[in-house]
Amino acid sequence: MWRSVVGKLWLTIIGLVSVVLIVLVLLLIQFLDQFFENENERSLTTLSQELAQMIEDSGSGQSLQTRRHVIEMAEELLPAYNTQMVVLTAEGNGASYDYFTTAQEESLGPIEQLLKRSDLKEVFEGKEKKVRGTLDVEVEGGGETEETPPFEGDVLAVAEPIRSEGDVIGAIVLYQSLSQLEHTTNRTKELVFYAALIGIFLTTFFAFFLSSRVTQPLLKMKQAANEMAEGNFDIRVPARTHDEIGELAGTFNRMGAQLEESIHALSQEKEQLSSVLKSMTDAVITVNADGHVIITNPPADHLLEVWSESGEDQRQLNYQPLPKPLVDSFNQVVETEQEYATDLFVHGRTWAVVMTPLYNRDQVRGAVAVLRDVTEERRMDKLRKDFVANVSHELRTPLAMLQGYSEALVDDIAQSPEDRKELATIIHDETLRMGRLVKELLDLARMESGSIPFKPREVVVQDLGHRIIRKFHSYATENGVHLEAAFPEQPLYGWLDEDGMEQVLTNLIDNAIRHTPENGTVTLEMDKSSDGGVVIRVRDTGTGIPVQDLPFIFERFYKADKARTRGGSGTGLGLSIAKHIVEEHGGNISVESKEGKGTVFTIRLPDRNGEE
Template structure:
């Protein structure tokens, strides 16, 4: 692992370079010491041998005293002087001199070569078991110089001068060079590690800071010492500047993203951002509402109605506008391509729920058509009969009276239609004045039923009431409830065939008082039941009798009046068996300050 780090590589490089330099330097110094010091010692020893030879060969010198003085002086410099005869025996020229010399030393000196009048210079180890050579001579190499010993110009022996390398401290010098190299390598190791650590510490800090920034901690900074302004410190300062700018940019982007998210969430329109592959990337709550209508609301797949529009936008690279309908809801779609430079990278779709607008538009058209239809017939009859009167087609008073009666009936019908339209408009606008009073339901129901007695008798329909005890005293607006029952009972009588029955049932349950109008008419088809309380809606045309004067507004008025009393109106019907309109009203209408506008 250390070789993979900058610290390890830098440390190892410095160690290798310094170690290599120190090793080469040590080898060079050893060689120079060996070459220079040893050669100098050999030359010095050789010169000393020449001087000793010259003095001993001179007849003017006291040989015994000179040799004694020479040996004494030489010992001060760790040098030994020996004079041997031709057989290798020590000459008794000095009583203190050794009596014998090891044959190994004589062999090393090459006595025959010396006796031939030549000088011998030798270097090497002289192992011997004799006591003459002490341990240093046995363990270390020996410098040896031999010269002929002459007496009366005749060679009678040899003068040997020798000393050991240990005595010359050459090995110590080499050892100190080696130890110095080791100490240098050790110090270099510590220094290199310290240097590499100091150099790479800011890099490690920047690495850790980058890792934290990669995890989203953009406030991370690298510490820079003020007194350290080198290249690495400049790099750390630049890194901190980059981190600060990046943090500002991220905060700005985050702020803009939050603003965009808030705007998207507060929009009434749905917004979808779609990738080039057709996957939904960004949505807001209204768009999620559309996606939730499909089986895969969380798969981020584009719904089929939008997918075809999306493919069209990608192929044509033009804006798409249209409507889609799903589960009774209508959405207006505007889809625009998104570009990345010159290529389309997706699309953005704006969706608006226009269900209510489309329904209002449909209601407006239906309202105009229905009002036109309802007014066309009486207007045509008024115009026709009035023209008959003007053209004096009616010759007898009876005919004129009949025409006048028709004109009066149609005028009243138009008046009722206009009055109901005005009432319905006020109710839909939220203006219904509720003035409740305590009502005795027995008296109230009987009075309402008596009002329809003549109409029931004319239609040959049996009208009755059924009040199930106990019936509490209620707190309702009598006029509004009477209007509710009037519309329901009138419709029931008109749509009940001869010999049929219409019954007003009143009963009390825990949740309120129920007013049910039950008839034995032809019934309403099941598919028409959800729409019977809509204005101008007429279900089975077979339920309309020829003399029916209904406007199609009565049940819509009933719905609004019941809602104003905090009640509920429902219908149950089966074709061929009859219809039941059920109205549930609370026992007491809750009002504030005894008067309230309810919508």
């Protein structure tokens, strides 16, 4: 309690009031002591002066005996004032004196001690003498004094000279004990002390009441602040007064409202950022200054799981370490404090990484990395570059031949008609080759863009096969190749685009004949697959395809060793076009080959429901 505001405020008020009351009590007691003493001394002095004047006026001559009746009258009145009286008579001009009084003999002992005071003789010189406190009594022969109180307590005595015709004929001594005065003073002190205690008690009560009234709104604001710290920003503090505390409560409520709006805005922004991160296809990883992953989106979670060397889910750990492929990029960003971009090759994939530093004032507190799988983009870019290079190469050769032979014709280098015909034939063949190249390029581009509509329908596959056999029969015979067909007797129905599939088989049969030596065999097989689809195979006994070339034969402009090809080589686009057409049918095309034994191309087409 003493550490609280109520306790501190209460102790402060009590301390201040207590100090003030103690000082006031001490001053009041000192004032009362002085006041009672001065008042008692003044009263006794006035009384002595009046009695002395009354005695002087009551008779004449140098003797006090003529005034005795007045003195006796005064002695009868003095007990009412708690005062006693002694009348002194002067002898020998004050060298010695005597006294007489009507007081009892047993009470005169202390008076005699009082009268023995040497300074009392000064009253016979006409001086008013006042004596208070403990009396000094002379001891005869030694001149030493000892302190002996004549009564119980101190005594106050006033000696007033009595004059007659200008001479001092005696003195009146009024004296009284100060015990009554001390008793009155002590009683007054007790009353003052009790009043001070009552004042402190009341001050304690009102101080506690006041401090509670002051601190109650503060305690409510403290409770509201604790609730705000726990996330309850709807809490408000009632402002019941219009003083500073009421204004503080109003300010606190406004702060709470603004804080609630700010937190709501931050929450919305956080939700928006979270939604953006979750909807991004790119992986986003936020790293702190220690290189630990602190924020990720779903693609990044999957990426971290794949890149994890241990194979365990890193999200179960207290922190996720940065994958090793990103460590060098993170160190580069931290050292240079600049954005860093690079490509990473991890697990056979290409990742474009852009890492940007995050700042806390002027210091780098981490980095955010955006990773995108650009494997396909890089492959397409490479294909584009290779395509341009291959097209340039494929067109440069026939163009050079066209230019050379046409110049020969123009310059009349060929003299005979046979030579000119031969040159014209070569120019014609190269023109046809360029036309085929351009046509196949346009077909491939249109297929990739979806511009060529495929119109599949149910056809008898054997009819398509017989048509292909008839088309290439003469060409195979000219090259000494046996062209055979292996079809089932029952009609085999397939759901396909007849023109597109004829183009595929034409490319495959043409390649098979060109790569098969004389007396070799090219076979076109058709059959029904186990799942209801169609399987078409083009089998030859040709030179075969090297193992290192098999993964690339369906790419554009890829050609096997030209030495293995009879006659002119193709454009390198036939198999790429065939693959596109087959995939448009929902099927697939594969190849098996052994050098010196032959090659088998297999086409698998799904049934009408689209299942292979």
